[in-house]
Every structure is written in C-alpha cells, then in structure tokens.
Amino acid sequence: DSGVTQTPKHxxxxxGQRVTLRCSPRSGDLSVYWYQQSLDQxxxxxxxxxxxxxxAKGNILERFSAQQFPDLHxxxxxSSLELGDSALYFCASSVGSGSYIDEQxxxxxxxxxxx
Amino acid sequence: GDSVxxxxxxxxxxxxxxxxxxxxxxxxxxPSLFWYVQYPGEGLQLLLKxxxxxxxxxxxxxxxxxxxxxTSFHLEKGSVQVSDSAVYFCALTHTxxxxxxxxxxxxxxxx
Numbered sequence: 001d002s003g004v005t006q007t008p009k010h011x012x013x014x015x016g017q018r019v020t021l022r023c024s025p026r027s028g029d030l031s032v033y034w035y036q037q038s039l040d041q042x043x044x045x046x047x048x049x050x051x052x053x054x055x056a057k058g059n060i061l062e063r064f065s066a067q068q069f070p071d072l073h074x075x076x077x078x079s080s081l082e083l084g085d086s087a088l089y090f091c092a093s094s095v096g097s098g099s100y101i102d103e104q105x106x107x108x109x110x111x112x113x114x115x
Numbered sequence: 116g117d118s119v120x121x122x123x124x125x126x127x128x129x130x131x132x133x134x135x136x137x138x139x140x141x142x143x144x145x146p147s148l149f150w151y152v153q154y155p156g157e158g159l160q161l162l163l164k165x166x167x168x169x170x171x172x173x174x175x176x177x178x179x180x181x182x183x184x185x186t187s188f189h190l191e192k193g194s195v196q197v198s199d200s201a202v203y204f205c206a207l208t209h210t211x212x213x214x215x216x217x218x219x220x221x222x223x224x225x226x
Contacts, residue, residue, distance in 0.1 A: 002158060033212075043159075043204060043216040056212035090158055102211050106158030 003027065004093050004107035012113045018079040021110045025072055025093030031055065032074040033094070033104060034066055038087035049074055050097045081114045088112075117142040119205050121217035128195055128224050136190040136220045138179075138205035146207040148172075148181050148188040153202045153219070162190075162203070195224045 003026035013019055025032050034046040036059075045058035049068035060066075063081075068074040078085060088111050092104040122137040140148065147166045151159040163172030168183035177192045188205060205217040 002160070004158070042218040045213050045215075048212050056210070058213055092158070097212075103161050104214075106160065108156070108158050 002105040002107060004091060004105050006089075006091050006107040006110050008110060009108070010111050010113070012115065013081060014115055015081055015083060017081050017114075018077065019081065019112065021076040021078070021089055021091075021112075023074045023076070023091030023093075023107060025074070025091075026105055029093035029095050029105070030072065031094045031097060031102075032068055032072070033092040034060075034074070034076050035090040035092065035106075036087045037090060037109070038084075041087075043090075046076070055097060078112070083114050086112055086114045117146065117207060117209070117215045119207055119215050119217040121203075121205050121220050124202075124219070125221040125223060128222070130197055130224055130226050131194045132224075134190070134192040134195045134199075134222070136203055136205075136222070138188045138190065138217060140186050140188065140205075140207050140215075142186075142207055142209070142215075144209065145183070146209050147211070148179070149206045149208070149214075150177070150179055150188070150190050151204040151206060151216075153204065155201070159204060195222070197224045197226055200224050 005024045031050045033048045037043045046060040048056040088109045092106045094102045096102045149164045150162040152162045163174040165172040165181035171180045202219045208214045
C-alpha cells in the first residue's frame with residue numbers, strides 16, 4: 001500500500017459526459033501528479049500540482065482539468081468524454097516539488113470506461 | 116523530444132532463469148533513468164534508479180546500469196522468481212516533474 005488513495009476504483013459512463021476523479025496523497029506529500037495509461041498510448045504524464053499550484057503540464061487535453069485543494073487532495077475533471085478517453089488514470093504523490101531524487105508514490109488507479 | 120523504447124513483451128521465463136529487459140532512450144543532456152514495476156491490480160512502484168552516466172541502480176536483485184554511450188538502461192536479474200511476475204516500465208526525467216515512460220514489458224515467471 002503506497003498510502004495514495006484514489007476514488008472511485010471503476011467508473012463507467014457515456015460519451016459526452018463529465019466525470020471527476022479524486023486523489024488523496026500520502027500524508028506529508030505536497031505534490032500530486034496525474035497520469036493516463038491506455039493500451040495505445042502507454043503511460044502518459046498529464047499534470048502536476050505542488051501545494052495547490054500547477055507545477056508542470058504534460059499531454060493533457062483541453063477537455064481535462066485538474067486542481068489541488070487546500071487539504072492537498074486533488075481532482076481530475078474529464079469532460080465531453082470520448083471513447084478514446086477510456087483508460088486507467090493514476091495519481092502519484094511526492095514530498096517535494098519534483099526532482100530526480102523525489103520518489104513518486106502511485107495510487108491503485110481509477111479505471112474509466114466510456115461507452 | 117524525449118522518449119523511451121522498451122523491448123516488446125510479453126516475456127515468459129522459468130523460475131531461476133536470467134532476465135534482461137532492454138531499454139533505450141532518446142534525450143538531450145543527461146536525464147535520470149528509472150525502472151518501475153507494476154504488480155497486477157496495483158499502481159507503479161519505483162524499483163531502481165540511476166542519476167548519472169555509469170551509475171548502477173539495484174534493488175531486490177535487479178540491476179541496471181546507465182550507459183550514456185549506448186543510451187541504454189537495461190534491466191537484469193540473475194534468477195527470477197514467480198513473485199517477479201509483473202509489468203516493468205523504463206522511464207526518464209530531466210526535471211523530476213515530467214516523466215517519459217516506455218510502453219511496459221510484461222513478465223511472467225512460471226514455476
């Protein structure tokens with residue numbers, strides 16, 4: 001158990017809908033990272049927040065947005081969902097703002113299925 | 116841009132066999148290199164890392180050496196166990212924020 005929690009574990013929805021994925025980092029960790037793992041694209045970095053502020057951005061679509069709240073939990077919002085958004089979404093957390101010595105701890109993921 | 120290429124899987128080995136999973140990378144400068152492992156139904160876990168050329172990362176019997184001249188970071192283990200069955204990801208980062216992952220290599224070890 002990494003200490004990172006993600007809810008829900010599974011989510012099934014329809015095209016065009018909007019969903020929210022939630023992540024609680026390990027106690028004491030200030031950074032939250034979001035990743036998308038799909039069969040065709042592999043594991044892709046989406047976005048990082050550090051202590052409530054956006055820190056780094058990867059291949060995140062404009063239909064997706066994220067935020068980190070004062071209690072440090074984070075939410076990833078996915079809107080106007082398409083079939084291709086079906087994937088496993090991972091959250092990870094780390095103590096610092098991100099460096100090569102700053103280990104990221106991954107949650108178990110949320111599996112999103114868009115029908 | 117930066118990228119990581121891993122050998123295609125799946126890989127199936129008998130217990131106590133020698134394991135090599137190839138990883139090569141494309142990047143400017145001197146990134147840090149990582150191997151992550153994903154057990155069934157779980158998130159990724161850091162297995163080992165190397166932050167500069169010729170560094171060797173090691174953990175749980177796994178090793179990988181950062182080879183700048185061949186831009187490689189191959190994962191090796193001398194004697195695999197059934198419990199090593201998992202998906203292994205090679206990754207790199209320059210900043211520690213944005214990681215670039217390979218597509219993953221699935222390993223199954225049979226008794």
